[in-house]
Amino acid sequence: MAVSDISYRPRFLAGGNVYLPHLAVIEKTVDETHDTKTLHFNFKDEKLRRDFVFESGQFCLLSVLGVGEAPFCVSSSPTRRDHLECTIRQVGRLTRALHRFGEGAEIGFRGPYGNCFPLDFLQGKNLVFVGGGIGLAPLRSLIWNVIDNRDRYGKIDIIYGARSPADLCFSYDLEAWDKDETVNIVTTVDKGDDGWTGRVGLVPMVLEEVAPSPKNSVAIVCGPPIMIRFTFPVLEKLGFTPEQMLTTLEKRMKCGIGKCGRCNIGNIYVCRDGPVFSYAQIKGFISSEY
Amino acid sequence: MIPATEKVKINKKDVAKLLGEWSGEFTVLVPSRDEGVVKWARWDGEDASFLDWYRNTIVPPKAIFLPPMEEMFGFQKDKASYRIELPVSSERKQLIFGIRPCDAKALAILDMNFSDAYEDPYYLAKRKRGVLIGLGCANPYDSCFCTSLDSSPNDATNVDVMLTDIGDEFLVEVITNQGRELVAKTSLVQVAAETDEVRAEEAKEAAYGRVARKIDTGSIKEKLLSCFEDKDYWEEVAAKCISCGICTFLCPTCYCFDISDELVKNQGERFRSWDSCAFPLYTKMPMENPRQQKWRRLRQKVCHKYGFYPINFEVIACTGCGRCIRLCPVNWDITQILGNLPTKEQLTPEKC
Amino acid sequence: MNHKEMEKKLRREARALLEQGKVGYIIGFEAGSLKFTTTPLITSDTGDISRLVVNPFIANNLSVYLAGVKGRVGIVVKGCDSRSIVSLLQDNKIAREDIVILGVPCSGLIDLGKVEELVGKERDELDDIARDGDRVVVTDNGNNSEFPIHEVLYDNCLGCEFPTPQEYDILLGEPTLPAGDRYQAVSLMKIKQLKDMPAQQRWEFWRNEFDRCIRCYACRNICPACFCQRCFVEESEPQWLLPVPRWQDNLMFQVIRNIHVAGRCTDCGGCERACPVNIPLRSLTREMYGIIAELFHYKPGMDKDTAPFLAAYEATDTEDFVR
Numbered sequence: 001m002a003v004s005d006i007s008y009r010p011r012f013l014a015g016g017n018v019y020l021p022h023l024a025v026i027e028k029t030v031d032e033t034h035d036t037k038t039l040h041f042n043f044k045d046e047k048l049r050r051d052f053v054f055e056s057g058q059f060c061l062l063s064v065l066g067v068g069e070a071p072f073c074v075s076s077s078p079t080r081r082d083h084l085e086c087t088i089r090q091v092g093r094l095t096r097a098l099h100r101f102g103e104g105a106e107i108g109f110r111g112p113y114g115n116c117f118p119l120d121f122l123q124g125k126n127l128v129f130v131g132g133g134i135g136l137a138p139l140r141s142l143i144w145n146v147i148d149n150r151d152r153y154g155k156i157d158i159i160y161g162a163r164s165p166a167d168l169c170f171s172y173d174l175e176a177w178d179k180d181e182t183v184n185i186v187t188t189v190d191k192g193d194d195g196w197t198g199r200v201g202l203v204p205m206v207l208e209e210v211a212p213s214p215k216n217s218v219a220i221v222c223g224p225p226i227m228i229r230f231t232f233p234v235l236e237k238l239g240f241t242p243e244q245m246l247t248t249l250e251k252r253m254k255c256g257i258g259k260c261g262r263c264n265i266g267n268i269y270v271c272r273d274g275p276v277f278s279y280a281q282i283k284g285f286i287s288s289e290y
Numbered sequence: 291m292i293p294a295t296e297k298v299k300i301n302k303k304d305v306a307k308l309l310g311e312w313s314g315e316f317t318v319l320v321p322s323r324d325e326g327v328v329k330w331a332r333w334d335g336e337d338a339s340f341l342d343w344y345r346n347t348i349v350p351p352k353a354i355f356l357p358p359m360e361e362m363f364g365f366q367k368d369k370a371s372y373r374i375e376l377p378v379s380s381e382r383k384q385l386i387f388g389i390r391p392c393d394a395k396a397l398a399i400l401d402m403n404f405s406d407a408y409e410d411p412y413y414l415a416k417r418k419r420g421v422l423i424g425l426g427c428a429n430p431y432d433s434c435f436c437t438s439l440d441s442s443p444n445d446a447t448n449v450d451v452m453l454t455d456i457g458d459e460f461l462v463e464v465i466t467n468q469g470r471e472l473v474a475k476t477s478l479v480q481v482a483a484e485t486d487e488v489r490a491e492e493a494k495e496a497a498y499g500r501v502a503r504k505i506d507t508g509s510i511k512e513k514l515l516s517c518f519e520d521k522d523y524w525e526e527v528a529a530k531c532i533s534c535g536i537c538t539f540l541c542p543t544c545y546c547f548d549i550s551d552e553l554v555k556n557q558g559e560r561f562r563s564w565d566s567c568a569f570p571l572y573t574k575m576p577m578e579n580p581r582q583q584k585w586r587r588l589r590q591k592v593c594h595k596y597g598f599y600p601i602n603f604e605v606i607a608c609t610g611c612g613r614c615i616r617l618c619p620v621n622w623d624i625t626q627i628l629g630n631l632p633t634k635e636q637l638t639p640e641k642c
Numbered sequence: 643m644n645h646k647e648m649e650k651k652l653r654r655e656a657r658a659l660l661e662q663g664k665v666g667y668i669i670g671f672e673a674g675s676l677k678f679t680t681t682p683l684i685t686s687d688t689g690d691i692s693r694l695v696v697n698p699f700i701a702n703n704l705s706v707y708l709a710g711v712k713g714r715v716g717i718v719v720k721g722c723d724s725r726s727i728v729s730l731l732q733d734n735k736i737a738r739e740d741i742v743i744l745g746v747p748c749s750g751l752i753d754l755g756k757v758e759e760l761v762g763k764e765r766d767e768l769d770d771i772a773r774d775g776d777r778v779v780v781t782d783n784g785n786n787s788e789f790p791i792h793e794v795l796y797d798n799c800l801g802c803e804f805p806t807p808q809e810y811d812i813l814l815g816e817p818t819l820p821a822g823d824r825y826q827a828v829s830l831m832k833i834k835q836l837k838d839m840p841a842q843q844r845w846e847f848w849r850n851e852f853d854r855c856i857r858c859y860a861c862r863n864i865c866p867a868c869f870c871q872r873c874f875v876e877e878s879e880p881q882w883l884l885p886v887p888r889w890q891d892n893l894m895f896q897v898i899r900n901i902h903v904a905g906r907c908t909d910c911g912g913c914e915r916a917c918p919v920n921i922p923l924r925s926l927t928r929e930m931y932g933i934i935a936e937l938f939h940y941k942p943g944m945d946k947d948t949a950p951f952l953a954a955y956e957a958t959d960t961e962d963f964v965r
Binding site for chain 3: 324325326327329345348349358359429431432433529530532533534535536539540548550552561563564565566569570571615616617619620621622623625626
Binding site for chain 1: 403404411572593
């Protein structure tokens with residue numbers, strides 16, 4: 001198999017050079033948890049603001065010029081285009097710098113890169129979203145995308161969990177989806193606190209209890225690798241086939257366009273051929289290093 | 291004007307003059323010695339005495355097109371605002387004189403990665419303004435194994451002009467139109483006699499025979515991937531490796547790079563620099579590292595070159611230049627590994 | 643010094659160690675895949691023992707493989723390497739009972755680079771290189787050339803004070819006496835030339851050398867004293883150096899590395915040997931070794947019960963630099 005043709009994906013190159021970032025201005029920051037923030041930003045360039053398109057599941061490379069650059073999924077939905085959102089967890093030098101930025105600060109943006117959630121495949125199906133921690137970020141883009149085109153899809157089930165109530169991201173979205181009658185959402189935590197009256201239990205376990213039907217369904221899973229590894233077997237037990245399970249993978253990335261070599265799993269590059277993969281594809285990977 | 295079918299030759303004593311002629315239009319790069327280290331550098335404008343001792347460089351010509359460090363762009367910071375500036379890139383053409391067939395083939399292999407999907411502007415711009423004058427090997431190293439990788443000491447496929455040593459002279463074969471233009475401009479070449487062509491053929495055959503190191507690359511992809519999951523095997527293979535970057539940095543087909551930023555006061559740059567899959571930091575993520583263990587990193591290197599790249603681009607990402615064997619501080623030898631792969635039941639490699 | 647006899651004894655002892663279950667692995671040298679080279683052999687298979695060699699090309703410091711070994715290991719070391727092991731013992735990186743030290747009394751290793759320059763040919767073009775007492779005989783196309791050892795041994799071998807392993811379990815031959823002052827001047831010639839240079843010229847020299855550095859980290863990775871899981875160059879908070887091979891970053895890398903291994907470097911020469919672009923790293927490491935000997939009267943790797951150099955303070959230490 002030679003490399004697949006990805007020339008159909010829309011590109012927004014600054015100055016014709018794929019490595020040049022576009023400058024974007026932060027309009028708002030939202031504290032999700034003690035170490036996670038969502039940045040709302042918009043391109044400085046008017047034309048780009050109008051022309052820019054992306055799909056749910058794609059990622060971008062955000063930089064603080066002078067500090068570094070790293071991949072983040074776009075957590076806002078393509079159906080809500082007045083600004084873009086990326087959700088960032090503070091883990092090192094670059095993310096600390098991003099967290100220090102407030103309204104008016106400028107960041108670099110390269111993207112959108114990667115493949116996306118296959119909306120054609122999902123259309124007409126019941127969707128089961130399984131998210132853990134900050135893994136809800138890429139799912140969130142798809143969830144709002146789907147809700148904004150509600151009549152194209154079947155049932156929507158969301159099972160979302162975090163380590164503790166303080167680690168739940170997008171609490172405002174969780175509320176909105178709870179209020180939405182066309183959506184079933186179950187929120188759980190590994191360990192509750194004094195104020196928590198909701199479900200307690202690990203996400204894979206709660207998934208098994210909720211037991212969504214695999215009939216005409218697709219499960220979209222995202223979270224820490226260990227959660228994904230325990231969720232797939234549960235879905236299989238419930239009757240989902242590997243083709244009915246989707247996820248997005250994470251890797252250390254630098255170029256984001258399949259050139260620098262580091263994000264590969266066997267012969268595929270997560271930045272170029274992913275980050276969205278089905279479990280069927282993952283099972284077929286040459287390497288289990290994901 | 292030399293007719294297309296004519297082969298020409300040049301006296302070795304005239305090479306310096308020829309380089310002088312070409313220096314008008316090109317920056318001429320030749321093999322040169324710096325503290326005993328043979329590498330590509332600007333011709334000093336004097337002589338071609340490198341022809342006396344040159345076998346191959348330590349730093350491959352990939353360093354010309356994908357330099358060890360390169361400024362991607364600069365930027366100015368003004369409070370919370372930035373202004374991005376592209377570095378001024380040279381338009382001047384470069385002539386690389388004396389590139390060996392293994393290194394020229396390696397550039398063709400690198401082209402595939404840098405033009406796939408997104409075009410890499412930095413590498414491709416340099417390739418576009420580069421001209422390759424190949425020089426066939428007369429004296430291969432004991433570490434060379436190009437003949438096992440669809441190439442030979444005199445393979446002319448990837449150069450613009452190919453020179454073959456026939457004693458006091460070089461036989462000059464024009465390969466591309468650009469090469470033809472170059473050779474047509476000079477009066478230092480003479481028409482080659484049939485005896486010259488015969489001598490060249492003999493020299494090529496002799497050089498081919500001198501490449502003693504051989505590996506069997508038939509089904510190497512399948513053999514490698516079938517033992518991919520054999521942890522014990524790879525641990526044994528990786529035992530003496532010290533995870534430095536010598537084999538990958540000095541390999542003409544390795545291209546992995548790192549991107550890093552620097553900001554000093556209000557002036558900054560984004561650099562690209564050589565990186566290696568042998569380094570643990572290469573795949574490190576905040577919470578985990580899929581290749582923390584040395585055997586995984588070594589497995590990645592071998593399988594990328596002889597397995598994954600062939601799956602994606604239908605060519606083995608190795609040209610048998612032998613630098614990795616010659617320069618490895620512990621004499622880890624990829625030909626020994628590839629010649630002794632364990633046999634297991636076959637798995638099909640076309641997985642994705 | 644009879645290499646063949648030492649080799650026979652080594653193979654006997656190594657086989658016995660494995661067969662009697664006294665060690666799980668043997669780390670030694672076997673013939674390399676290129677002429678006049680050797681390569682580390684790390685094996686648990688008695689069938690591999692006959693591949694072990696002792697010859698003038700067993701240059702690598704095998705103690706680099708010890709930090710991270712599981713179980714008991716038999717390891718072949720020369721004088722300088724055994725001091726690296728003692729240094730690792732001082733640092734608590736390995737336990738003495740986990741290693742069986744097979745000591746080779748060393749009479750110096752042949753520097754192929756020096757041979758190539760003297761003969762005017764490259765390694766693979768020569769027929770034979772053999773040590774014969776005080777001389778090395780190089781055979782090229784049937785012709786023999788002889789060179790006195792002080793022209794072809796490594797600089798650090800010429801100045802070696804402890805050629806016989808100080809710490810060992812089994813000594814594979816008669817102890818070698820150090821050459822004393824005989825070749826000290828030659829051994830330190832490059833360093834003396836540097837010290838004689840005015841500061842500006844020396845700066846230019848190193849700037850030129852470090853321009854060639856490609857940051858392959860072979861010098862660091864081959865060094866037994868560099869055993870940090872995460873090297874300072876891999877830190878991003880703070881970012882000490884850029885991973886970019888600019889001469890400034892390259893020079894600082896080497897300076898800081900020297901300070902980190904100070905008092906643990908035993909002048910085995912591994913760093914300079916490993917460098918693919920011929921940077922004279924030993925000129926830095928040996929100078930540091932000399933400074934520590936002079937200021938602190940300390941030689942690395944001599945006594946496994948002494949505290950590590952950078953982790954100890956003596957009342958008699960020089961403190962005239964403290965103001």
